[in-house]
Amino acid sequence: MPLPAGQCCHKLLSPLTLTYIHSVLKSALEHAVREEEIPRNVARNVRTGTPRPRRFELLTAEEARQFLTAAQDHRLHALFELALHTDGVTDLVYRSDTSGKLQLRKGIAASGGGVGLASLGNAGSSAGGADSEYGAAGWAVSDFPLLMGTPDANGDAGTTPDIWGVRSDGSVRFGPSTVVPGSGTEIIAPASYWRTRIAIG
Numbered sequence: 001m002p003l004p005a006g007q008c009c010h011k012l013l014s015p016l017t018l019t020y021i022h023s024v025l026k027s028a029l030e031h032a033v034r035e036e037e038i039p040r041n042v043a044r045n046v047r048t049g050t051p052r053p054r055r056f057e058l059l060t061a062e063e064a065r066q067f068l069t070a071a072q073d074h075r076l077h078a079l080f081e082l083a084l085h086t087d088g089v090t091d092l093v094y095r096s097d098t099s100g101k102l103q104l105r106k107g108i109a110a111s112g113g114g115v116g117l118a119s120l121g122n123a124g125s126s127a128g129g130a131d132s133e134y135g136a137a138g139w140a141v142s143d144f145p146l147l148m149g150t151p152d153a154n155g156d157a158g159t160t161p162d163i164w165g166v167r168s169d170g171s172v173r174f175g176p177s178t179v180v181p182g183s184g185t186e187i188i189a190p191a192s193y194w195r196t197r198i199a200i201g
Contacts (some may be wrong), residue, residue, distance in 0.1 A: 019048045058128035059084070061104055089127070090115040093149055093163075095139045097193070102135030102163070135175060138183040143168055148201045164201075170194040 026043035033041050035136070059067065064084045071077050092105040106127035108119035123131045125128070146166040153162045154176050163175035165184060170191045173184030188194070 015052070017047070019050075022046060035056055058106065060132040062132070090120075092120045093134055095135075095141075095144075095147065097140050100137040101133055102139050102144065103131040104134040105131050107172035129140045139165075143183070144173075145195075146197065146200050150201075166194050166197060166200060168195070 008191065022043060026046075029038065029041040029043050032038045066083065068077070068081060071080050074080070088105045089109045091107050093102060094105070095102050105120055105123060107115035108125075108127050110116040119126050123129070144165040144167055148164045150162050150164060153164075153174070164186065165173045165175070167173055167183070167190075170193070171186050172188035172194060174187045175184040
């Protein structure tokens with residue numbers, strides 16, 4: 001039997017949700033006033049205030065991968081995948097020659113559109129306040145003299161870069177955006193002429 005209103009879960013609507021509902025209701029009533037269906041818009045007299053944005057901690061790249069793996073049979077898996085890979089803001093993937101890892105720095109949207117460049121300048125200013133691991137150790141310059149990021153190259157609909165690289169042994173490797181393994185997947189076997197290339201792309 002359903003519980004009476006207000007006795008389930010003890011949860012209230014968030015201030016942001018209340019503001020959104022009020023905005024929709026006020027707009028609908030305003031339309032009704034223009035159509036002379038009602039004499040006045042009573043929602044105009046209600047003040048909802050300005051909701052404070054909630055602070056939250058972002059998932060690391062590894063946590064996101066674990067979540068998507070655990071939810072792969074869920075009926076909303078495609079939505080989860082889209083939500084975790086798409087925020088419409090430019091991010092930065094770079095390699096640390098100290099750790100030999102690829103790192104992901106999440107950008108913050110600028111008020112006028114695009115990305116705020118300051119958010120990409122250092123980890124503390126980025127979305128989440130820290131860089132996350134994008135590729136495990138093995139991506140140092142001594143291992144991969146040449147690296148290049150590209151848009152989706154294998155059709156997996158990833159929105160973060162796919163990685164192409166030439167290893168020091170002359171092999172060409174590929175790392176897809178959804179999961180970048182330790183040193184990528186070998187696409188072209190080692191060949192001496194790849195070691196003399198000065199650029200790829």
